[in-house]
Amino acid sequence: MPPLDETPAEKPRHKPSRAPRTPMPERDASERAQDFDEVSLGYSEEQAVAEANRCIQCKNPTCIEGCPVNIDIKSFIARIIDGDYGAAVSVLKERNALPAVCGRVCPQEEQCEAVCVLARKGEPVAIGRLERWLGDFDLACDLDHRCAPEVGEPTGRRVAIVGSGPAGLACAGELRHLGHAVTIFESLHAPGGVLTYGIPEFRLPKAIVQAEIEMLGVMGVEIVTNVVVGATYTLDDLLSEEGFDAIFVGSGAGLPIFLGIPGENLNGVYSANEFLTRVNLMKAYEFPKHDTPVWRGRKVAVVGGGNVAMDAARTAKRLGAEEVFLVYRRSEEEMPARREEVHHAQQEGIEFKMLCSPQEILGHDGFVTGMTATRMELGEPDASGRRAPVCVMDSDFIIDCDTVIVALGTRANPLIAQTTPDLEVTSRGYVKTDEDGATNKAGVFAGGDIVTGSATVILAMGAGKKAAVAIDNWLAGRNG
């Protein structure tokens, strides 16, 4: 240990504030439920600095391990405290190319904030809100003045990425950092994947998604829209004729799961994927200015208890529904949705019908007129550890509704597997990979929902980044 007098003069030690967690400014529920503008307004500089000052700058910061992409949270907060916001953004972007997105949609309460030391005795530092504030701080600058993550020396290797959602974008950023040329193929007409078609404008403005993607363009990532890998090109085409050295498959969610009950193909029954795609990607809320229509129900029943169900319910409300019901077969406690989303939905007047299991969708002349459901009660814990819902005898009742939105998750998209017979998939069609994202096919890696099934934005990003490192190693190992 060096003698104390040789260490440079340190600035005064940070004295953490003991103020309570700074609340997130939000628009009033009755006002915001009328439009598609963002619900949470974000911190002001003053609020961000106040919140940053709550951080005690632990010696062994557990928050970093709680982050799926291991952002150096302690360090970016220290730089906010110092007032060096540019440096704070750089720290953030070392590990995460999409901070303004993740600051909004990551479930921080289960990740970094869950393991914050302050959470043991009180409320954790609002890491997610600080991340969002920094992301927005960066986006508010001109493109030339924004923080561009470092791009590595060109290696001469080309990597194709399938899908421009969270997994693909994170993988692309990391591969550029490592010096590889990157082309992303997107099947839709706009990049972003679920960030664009799935998560609603009021929770994640599309201008923010596009601005974050724009930065990847500055880093040299090429995005080609309107290409369906598995149709326009097969994986083998990309590796042979198109001359790519490796591929990352991040094609995301696939076919929606339906209930499998009578009446499900009536008009007015949507998968959440279709409903949200019509509204978010195709801007059906601006019909007829935009050409895609959406059925605007008066009474809407949304089936499911995840974030997507909340998004669908809140979207239906904004399209003018008088009543929106959230129908879930367990109780509120078992809902997989983020507490914040549940809370926002309730504030906006979504009516929760818990412990209800849909039995049949009723219709007249081809259109939905209602739904019968059975009351449930909670029994013994099932395989997921949650108490399993059990039917209550003779408890059927009718929910009066003209629209049903089914938000039960998705299955795997079959297109790539169909055209790549030598790619190993699970019995449910998901791509099989090892821990680092390598598939059984040489040079082909995968990550995100196409490997794990429906999960979160940040887990997909983590998988994309991890695979980028594996791709880098694999390329290095090939011909040295």
Place this chain on the structure above:
Amino acid sequence: MFPIVHQRQLSDSVFEIGVAAPAIARKAKAGQFLMLRVDDHGERIPLTFSDWSAEEGWIRFIFMRVGKTTHQLSHLGVGDSLADVVGPLGIPTHTEGLGRVAVVGGGVGAAVAYPVARAMAEAGNDVTVILGARNQELLILEDEFRALPLKELIVMTDDGSAGEKGLVTAPLKRMCEAAELDHSMAIGPAIMMKFCAATTKEFNVPITVSLNPIMVDGTGMCGACRVSVGSETKFGCVDGPDFDGHAVDFEELMSRQRVYTDIEREADADFSRECSCHR
């Protein structure tokens, strides 16, 4: 952007457009479809290929002017472009080893029947094409079909203004009765496919139908295109568009195709008021 390299009008309301799309042209097969968007505010609509050339790098499709998007398309010509074209999508039509086969193309469905009949004939099957339309004006691609190595081309019109007077099911039934068919395929309006399916069912002649449900993404993500086939729900975009015609629930298909009719009529009316063509 996808430049339009070919355009022709086939009847008052039916048009053909070709766009430069080399990557799609290299992969296209009979029975597959594309999704397109005219411009930045446009909807995504599915259209089945009517022709393509891998060598020259173009694809073509035929459409009838029925709503705002097809109305907009009908005004475009060589030199214009489409914002988005993606494909080829769907499972190609099975064309090998069918033996004696009748291909029914009704209305604009003839556009899809053309490459299908061509592929079936090239694969060595014995192909009869039954071409149907309301009247001569709406009859399309007759010359193109005549140029194919078919066993026979039968033309049917509702009013007898071309070919025989009557419905496509009449010659189909004749062929079934004479035990001249090992397989059949019907492409056209849902109601026509429904009756072709009923006709062949009586004689146990298998029939493939090419369905055209509403789609949004067209790649297996949204589920808008679900159809009941037998006891199962299938997705038109990734499981189809071809299905066993004897198992398809056509009533449900027709009902689902009508879901936005009223709302869309409004949008087209708005567009027509501003549009120069005063149809």
